[in-house]
Amino acid sequence: MDSLEANKAIAAVLTAGIAFMVAGLIGETLVREQRPAQSAIKVATAAAPEAAAPAAPAAPAAVPIATLLASADPAAGKATAQKLCAVCHTFDEGGKAGIGPNLYGVVGGPHAHMAGFNYSDGMKAKAGPWTFDELNEWLTKPSAYVPGTRMAFAGISSDKDRANVIDYLHTLAASPEPLPAPPK
Numbered sequence: 001m002d003s004l005e006a007n008k009a010i011a012a013v014l015t016a017g018i019a020f021m022v023a024g025l026i027g028e029t030l031v032r033e034q035r036p037a038q039s040a041i042k043v044a045t046a047a048a049p050e051a052a053a054p055a056a057p058a059a060p061a062a063v064p065i066a067t068l069l070a071s072a073d074p075a076a077g078k079a080t081a082q083k084l085c086a087v088c089h090t091f092d093e094g095g096k097a098g099i100g101p102n103l104y105g106v107v108g109g110p111h112a113h114m115a116g117f118n119y120s121d122g123m124k125a126k127a128g129p130w131t132f133d134e135l136n137e138w139l140t141k142p143s144a145y146v147p148g149t150r151m152a153f154a155g156i157s158s159d160k161d162r163a164n165v166i167d168y169l170h171t172l173a174a175s176p177e178p179l180p181a182p183p184k
């Protein structure tokens with residue numbers, strides 16, 4: 001290759017390089033990468049990890065448990081509890097603990113209400129009695145209400161099923177707590 005040929009070759013390479021860069025710059029100016037503000041696919045909150053997008057719009061206001069309880073059905077709740085909870089819990093007075101504590105008298109009782117049961121630290125740290133509101137929050141998503149809970153249960157996403165179960169739990173007492181008055 002004589003020197004003229006070599007120069008031509010070098011020039012060709014340079015030209016190609018410059019053309020490539022310019023094309024890149026133009027391309028970048030014309031096509032700005034745009035990300036949607038929110039995901040097009042809505043992930044069910046029960047499955048969403050703790051690190052949900054901070055910009056996500058607030059969840060729609062939850063229906064108050066008092067409203068849900070006004071039309072709840074404890075018999076249906078018992079059936080649901082047998083299906084979802086009985087693998088770990090007993091419900092009869094004086095019933096033994098399973099993987100979870102016995103639930104007789106839990107409504108209105110203190111958190112970690114069963115003597116001798118090995119509760120998580122998070123549950124033991126919860127002050128005050130189990131109110132209807134708190135049970136509603138707990139059964140919506142146990143891991144959110146008591147981080148580090150030992151109750152390996154995702155929660156009941158259906159308002160109706162959850163209210164039925166809470167209505168049933170409240171019957172498990174010698175003198176059941178009165179149901180909360182529905183808001184006017």
Ligand code: HEC
Pocket residue numbers: 081084085086087088089099100101103106110111112113114118119120121122123124139146148149150151152153156165
């Ligand atoms: C896989 C086993 C398991 C299932 C299923 C389960 N639980 Fe539990 N539950 C537990 C454990 C374990 C605890 C103790 C949690 C802790 O210490 O953090 C608990 C605690 C509770 C408590 C608090 C009791 C107290 O004494 O403070 C309530 C109320 C409760 N469960 C209700 C339910 C209901 C209602 C269902 C069904 C919808 C259910 N659980 C399903 C294992 C389970």
